[in-house]
Amino acid sequence: MSQCLRFFSLTCLVSMLTPAALADTAQGLLAVFTMPGDASIYVDGQRKGNSPASQHETFKIHLPEGEHTLRAEKDGFDAVERTLFIGAGTEKTVKLSLAPEIEMVAIEGGCFIMGSAEDENERDRDEGPQHEVCFQPFEIGRYELTFAQWDACVADGGCEKIPSDEGWGRGQRPVINISWQQAQEYLKWLNNCGGQTGYRLPTEAEWEYAARAGTTTPFSTGECISTDQANFDGTFEYAGCPEPTNLDLHQTQPVGSYPPNAWGLYDMHGNVNEFVADCWNDSYHGAPEDGSAWLAGNCTRRVLRGGSWYGDPGYLRSAYRCRSGPAFGHRTIGLRLARTPGG
Missing domain, CATH: 2.60.40.1120 (Carboxypeptidase-like, regulatory domain)
Known part of the structure; x- marks a missing residue:
């Protein structure tokens, strides 16, 4: 029972x-x-x-x-x-x-010689002394940040100002007229969107390492660069190179309009000057040797790299450096993102 x-x-x-x-x-x-x-x-x-x-x-x-x-x-x-x-x-x-995807390129760790040789044409004193820098792996944007990517931040309330496009168009053109401080707003928004985190500006050393892509010449294209390879003022000559093409487009071009360097990065030379994380220093004496950002020095000025559509060939050299106040925006200034893997 x-x-x-x-x-x-x-x-x-x-x-x-x-x-x-x-x-x-x-x-x-x-x-x-x-x-x-x-x-x-x-x-x-x-x-x-x-x-x-x-x-x-x-x-x-x-x-x-x-x-x-x-x-x-x-x-x-x-x-x-x-x-x-x-x-x-x-x-x-x-x-x-829902935001436009930011395509990143993985850069392997390694070492390189940063800065320009003393006999490089149009060299400035702030590009030396040359020194070895070694890196852990990092990621860097395949393209400069675009208006489409910036406008996603504006639409979501993460960025206050909609930068002027100078009438050239938005979409896939590089974002311009933004300051270093506004770039920080974008990074804060992007890192809190719910996707990957660890986005930041590249350090100056990371930027040059990626721009050179294993080369030691003034440009990643060799001793010379042409208006078929980058967007710049082609009415100027660069010592020892062919006669200038006299092509000057007077504005930015959509990102990826020119061939990439050996590491698959577009517009590392020309189109827009790109903000990096570092404070300005007049030389590399005392600069970090581990690829980190140099956050000592004159932090009322931030480093820009790469040259722009407005610049002559000498400004496009891999070692060329210039500076801007952190609150200053201009039609020649944009940015490219970096990311720490696992960030």
């Missing part, structure tokens, strides 16, 4: 649990977060709510096994849509970026 009761009880228990168990195993769990947060989430055309505003939270929903279409929308951003398969009894995490 007791055995029958035990069997009856077990049978009833199994019977009562089976529908719930079957329901659980017939569904999977989808976890979603977006960059930036607070985006409207749609699954198979039906609105399911908003993604969390904080990167520390996640939007979760149970879905039946099968293929589903996930879509995220937010005013001022391009919608993003993805088709995915949800397996029964599984959990899937999806990260959706």
